[in-house]
Amino acid sequence: MRGVFKSRVGPWLSLLAVGVLVLVAALPTTVTSQARPSGAPAELKIGFVDFFSGAGATFGASGKTATEWLVDKYNSEGGIGGVKLKVVIVDEAGGPDKQVTELRRLALDEKVNAVVGYTSSANCLAIAPVAEELKVLTVVHICGTHRLTEDRPVKYVFRTSNTQASDSVALARYVLSAKPDVKTIAGANEDYAWGRDSWEAFKIAMQRLKPDVQVVGELWTKFQAGEYSAEISKLLAAKPDVIHSSFWGGGLITFVNQAGPRGLFKQSQVLFSTGEQVLQDLKTIMPDGVIVAPRTTGAYFLDPDPAKNPMQKEFVEGHHKRFGRYPDYPAYRTYQAWSGLKAAYEKAIKQAGRWPTTEEVIKAFEGLSWETPSGTITMRPDHQAVHGGIVGITKMSPKHGFAILDRVVRLRADDVAPPLGTKTLDWVGSLKK
Amino acid sequence: MRLLTIILMDGTVFAAVLFLISVGLTLVFGVLRILNVSHGGIYAFGAYMATYLAIKILGAGASPYLTYLMLLAGAIIIGMVTGPIIERVFLRRIYGSDQHITLLLTFSIFLILDDLLKLIWGTKPMFVSQPYTLLGEFSIAGIPYSWYQVVLIVVSIVFGGALVWAVRGTRFGKIVVSVINDREISQAIGINVNRIYTVSFTLGAFCAALGGALIAPTISVTPGFALDATVLAFAVIAIGGMGSLEGAALGALIVGLLRALAVHLLPEADLVVIYLAMILVLVVRPEGLFGQVELRRI
Numbered sequence: 078m079r080g081v082f083k084s085r086v087g088p089w090l091s092l093l094a095v096g097v098l099v100l101v102a103a104l105p106t107t108v109t110s111q112a113r114p115s116g117a118p119a120e121l122k123i124g125f126v127d128f129f130s131g132a133g134a135t136f137g138a139s140g141k142t143a144t145e146w147l148v149d150k151y152n153s154e155g156g157i158g159g160v161k162l163k164v165v166i167v168d169e170a171g172g173p174d175k176q177v178t179e180l181r182r183l184a185l186d187e188k189v190n191a192v193v194g195y196t197s198s199a200n201c202l203a204i205a206p207v208a209e210e211l212k213v214l215t216v217v218h219i220c221g222t223h224r225l226t227e228d229r230p231v232k233y234v235f236r237t238s239n240t241q242a243s244d245s246v247a248l249a250r251y252v253l254s255a256k257p258d259v260k261t262i263a264g265a266n267e268d269y270a271w272g273r274d275s276w277e278a279f280k281i282a283m284q285r286l287k288p289d290v291q292v293v294g295e296l297w298t299k300f301q302a303g304e305y306s307a308e309i310s311k312l313l314a315a316k317p318d319v320i321h322s323s324f325w326g327g328g329l330i331t332f333v334n335q336a337g338p339r340g341l342f343k344q345s346q347v348l349f350s351t352g353e354q355v356l357q358d359l360k361t362i363m364p365d366g367v368i369v370a371p372r373t374t375g376a377y378f379l380d381p382d383p384a385k386n387p388m389q390k391e392f393v394e395g396h397h398k399r400f401g402r403y404p405d406y407p408a409y410r411t412y413q414a415w416s417g418l419k420a421a422y423e424k425a426i427k428q429a430g431r432w433p434t435t436e437e438v439i440k441a442f443e444g445l446s447w448e449t450p451s452g453t454i455t456m457r458p459d460h461q462a463v464h465g466g467i468v469g470i471t472k473m474s475p476k477h478g479f480a481i482l483d484r485v486v487r488l489r490a491d492d493v494a495p496p497l498g499t500k501t502l503d504w505v506g507s508l509k510k
Numbered sequence: 511m512r513l514l515t516i517i518l519m520d521g522t523v524f525a526a527v528l529f530l531i532s533v534g535l536t537l538v539f540g541v542l543r544i545l546n547v548s549h550g551g552i553y554a555f556g557a558y559m560a561t562y563l564a565i566k567i568l569g570a571g572a573s574p575y576l577t578y579l580m581l582l583a584g585a586i587i588i589g590m591v592t593g594p595i596i597e598r599v600f601l602r603r604i605y606g607s608d609q610h611i612t613l614l615l616t617f618s619i620f621l622i623l624d625d626l627l628k629l630i631w632g633t634k635p636m637f638v639s640q641p642y643t644l645l646g647e648f649s650i651a652g653i654p655y656s657w658y659q660v661v662l663i664v665v666s667i668v669f670g671g672a673l674v675w676a677v678r679g680t681r682f683g684k685i686v687v688s689v690i691n692d693r694e695i696s697q698a699i700g701i702n703v704n705r706i707y708t709v710s711f712t713l714g715a716f717c718a719a720l721g722g723a724l725i726a727p728t729i730s731v732t733p734g735f736a737l738d739a740t741v742l743a744f745a746v747i748a749i750g751g752m753g754s755l756e757g758a759a760l761g762a763l764i765v766g767l768l769r770a771l772a773v774h775l776l777p778e779a780d781l782v783v784i785y786l787a788m789i790l791v792l793v794v795r796p797e798g799l800f801g802q803v804e805l806r807r808i
Contacts, residue, residue: 130625131734134633170734268781296777299738303729304527306659307520307773313653314516327635327732335728338643339654358635358730 113159116432118190120163121156123418124183126194127218127411131170135326136196136219136354136407141166142400143408144193147415150395157419158426165189169196173203180204184211190435191216193414196407198222198241198270205234214435218414219407221271221372223501226461233435235442235460237417238410241271242501243373243466243493244323244350245278246508250493251468251486252319252368253286256346263294263317263345265308265332267324272297275323275350278505283319285508293317298328309336317345325351330358337364353377354405356471356479363480365472371406373466373493376451378403380467380485389450409451417454417462420447455490457497463490515651517770523659525766526666527725532743532750532758533670534717540753541690541710544601545609547616549718550740551623552592556719557726557736558631560584564638564727574640577727581641585723589716592623597711602704620740628733637730662724666762669720674755686710690753745784749791751801760799 125144128137144164152161165187167179176195183189191214195201201220206229208215215234217225221241225234252259262283266272276295283290294315296308309332312320320341324332329349336342342364352369371377376389378397383390392412396404404412425433425441433441446455454464469482495504531553538546563580596619604611645657677683689696689706697703722736729735746765750757765784772780791799 129633130628132732134628134733135635138633268778294777296773297780299781303725303735303739304524306523306655307517307770310516310520310653310655311774311777314513327730327735330635330637330730331728334637334639334642334730335656338639338647338656340647355635358637362637362639 114426114430114432117158117160118432119160121160121191121422122163122165122187122189124165124167124180124187124189124192124194126167126169126176126179126192126200127196128170129166129168132327133170133196137169139354139402139405139407140194140196140218140411142396142402143404143411144415146392146396146399147412151415151419157422158432160432167194169194169200173199176200176204177207180207180213180215181211184213189213191418191438193411193418194218195220198225198274201225201236202228205231208233212435214418214438216414216418219410222274226459227500231460232439235417235456235462237413237454237456237462239373239464239466239494240461240501241275241323241350241372242278242495242505244370245275245321246282246505247370247373247466247468247488247493248321248348248350248368249279249282249286250488251370252346252348253283254486255368255470255484256318259283259287259290259318259346261291261293261315261317262319262321263292263296263312263315265294265296265298265305265312265320265322265324267328268297268299271325272323276321278502279321281505282508285506286510298324303331305332305335309339309341312336312341313339313344320345320347321350322348323350325354329355330362333359333363337362342367351406352471353482354407356481357402357405360479361473363471363473365470365480367471367480368468369471369482370466370468371409373464373488374406374409374451375449375465375467375487376409377406377467377482379481380469381450381452386450388448392450409449413449413451413454413462413464416449417442417445417447417456421445421456459497461494463494465490466493512651513774516653517767517774519650519653519655520773521763521767521770522663523655523766524769525762526659526663527721527728528742528746528765529666529670529759529762530662530721530724531718531739532746532762533666533673533755534714534721535743536747536750536753536755536758537673537717538711538714539747540755541686541714542601542605542707544605544612544616545744545752546711546714547613547740548596548619548623549616549714549743550736551620552588552596552715552718553722553739554627554731554736555592555623556585556588556722557729557731558627558636558722559588559719560723561636561638561726561731562631564641565636568638568640574644577638577641577644581723581726582720584726585716585720588719588722589712592719593712593715594708596715597708601711602707605707624733624736633733635730635732638727641727658727662728665724669717670755670759673717677755682709742784745788748788748798751798753802754798754800757798757800 127140128134148162193216195217196219198220201217217236223240264276266276348368353371378393383393421438421442425438443458454462456462469485471480472483474481535549560581563584564577642658647654746761750761768783772783
């Protein structure tokens with residue numbers, strides 16, 4: 078037996094030894110190509126929290142693919158300051174209480190250096206005080222509520238993308254430039270914080286920018302309801318000029334599916350604040366002429382033009398080649414979060430001349446501007462990032478097999494976000510053209 | 511008058527959907543005396559399988575009319591596979607246990623089924639709208655509706671009628687009623703009670719899968735979409751009376767019409783009214799409108 082063992086394993090061991098030697102020989106050209114600052118850890122462990130089950134999994138899937146693509150890219154380039162990134166994936170489903178426990182686990186058991194993630198407003202609000210208490214650098218990538226950075230000052234929590242109020246203001250500005258004679262508006266939104274806040278901000282923005290606008294219907298549906306027949310009938314009967322909806326994911330697909338054949342899109346100008354995210358799924362079902370946005374994100378896979386923007390080209394082509402899907406706005410916002418964290422670390426390393434403490438990274442993050450495929454993102458001292466966004470109108474693209482954005486308008490950060498120090502709702506309530 | 515017509519139409523459409531979701535639940539409760547939470551998982555599986563088959567057949571270039579056949583095929587496959595497995599492997603071991611054991615067990619099965627869906631079909635929304643759009647539209651009170659919505663109403667009436675006939679008018683139905691009334695006596699007179707349980711549960715599973723398959727073309731199927739439908743189905747059978755087919759029909763109609771009424775007149779209350787109705791019924795008549803008072807057996 079022993080002889081057989083030896084004879085079979087021996088050559089493999091030799092091969093392994095040769096392999097190790099080859100790897101060691103190759104090391105200087107890869108890992109140590111970037112000088113490691115003194116005190117650098119063996120790896121930078123980062124939690125990534127997003128929905129991988131339940132209705133929100135449609136967002137989490139994009140967040141995960143963007144994370145995989147980007148972290149692999151960073152690691153192949155030497156990581157951050159020569160330290161490779163290691164990602165610990167956590168499912169965001171299960172409610173705020175579970176997320177608080179998960180964050181404690183990430184901080185105390187997994188001992189992560191930072192956490193990236195949180196799509197749900199309820200979850201980001203719940204974990205923020207815990208992140209402060211545990212002193213965990215937390216980079217929120219998608220969660221939309223303005224309350225995250227406005228309710229109380231945050232030190233360890235950053236948000237690298239616009240709030241949901243920006244989405245509503247961007248849509249209001251776009252629709253008023255495309256249809257200046259709007260007289261009546263209606264809303265069809267989900268009956269929880271996201272839907273309520275989105276509609277409220279849109280309604281106030283419309284009334285501020287065009288005071289004679291009348292609200293002729295406010296519909297509240299259950300979270301991801303599967304049956305919108307009565308709501309569609311009501312919208313058809315009310316005949317508003319404009320219908321605003323912040324439906325998302327599967328609920329949005331279902332709504333378009335049910336409303337399209339019944340002529341809702343022909344009757345009214347419909348706006349979907351998250352519409353860009355489902356264009357690839359809806360294929361030919363999404364009618365032309367619907368105003369859609371990637372929330373207030375500064376890019377989607379065709380804008381800025383990948384042919385003229387190398388960073389956009391690399392992301393779009395790399396993501397599509399690896400996952401068979403173009404990056405959508407959750408993917409772009411995930412990119413913003415990871416690249417922001419990396420830029421903050423790199424700035425802090427440079428400033429400190431060694432591996433920085435979390436507090437030094439935080440200091441470096443404040444006021445930082447960094448480049449992403451969706452443009453330049455600037456992190457304000459209040460830990461809320463500001464950036465511009467695009468809105469467009471759907472047009473079927475036979476080349477892609479789904480609707481793309483036509484008549485794209487790029488709104489500046491100043492047009493869609495309150496100035497530093499002004500509360501979001503005060504700003505929406507005092508909007509000017 | 512126009513508004514009333516629209517409300518009646520919307521309410522009936524929603525009632526048809528609710529009836530298709532809840533009829534299997536009430537059937538299983540009637541025979542097996544268990545609250546089958548895994549019903550929602552089978553419903554989701556039916557929707558996914560039907561969507562998957564319909565997409566496949568469309569991808570193969572077949573006539574879009576064949577998608578209707580695929581919806582039915584999806585329901586049959588899922589009903590025939592999940593029903594016997596769940597009943598024989600899991601439920602058979604816990605008959606006669608406390609309700610909370612069956613609730614926990616069937617809820618676990620629901621969660622497992624939901625995860626299985628993701629393993630098989632991933633997390634991206636899947637949908638096939640051809641069966642919904644193929645039949646065209648018509649107008650009532652100036653509001654366009656899809657003919658497929660009428661199909662849902664007709665199917666739920668025919669299907670409900672067929673189930674009532676199967677229970678009341680056939681030999682199998684009489685045996686089922688005998689098992690419902692007294693399991694031990696039925697066994698004593700030579701009825702294979704285990705077989706009746708398997709067949710009844712499989713029929714309930716088929717109802718769930720058929721509900722999912724028929725609703726699939728009107729929605730996009732995503733992980734977790736069945737949870738709300740399951741909760742609503744419980745409200746429907748609580749109102750109508752657990753175990754009663756007529757109760758499920760009436761419960762669905764009440765919930766459907768109340769919701770349509772709320773959406774048109776008081777949209778903020780569209781969910782509250784459903785559960786208010788449920789509470790009201792449970793307070794006045796705890797066994798539900800068509801439910802029978804369970805006698806305590808010594």
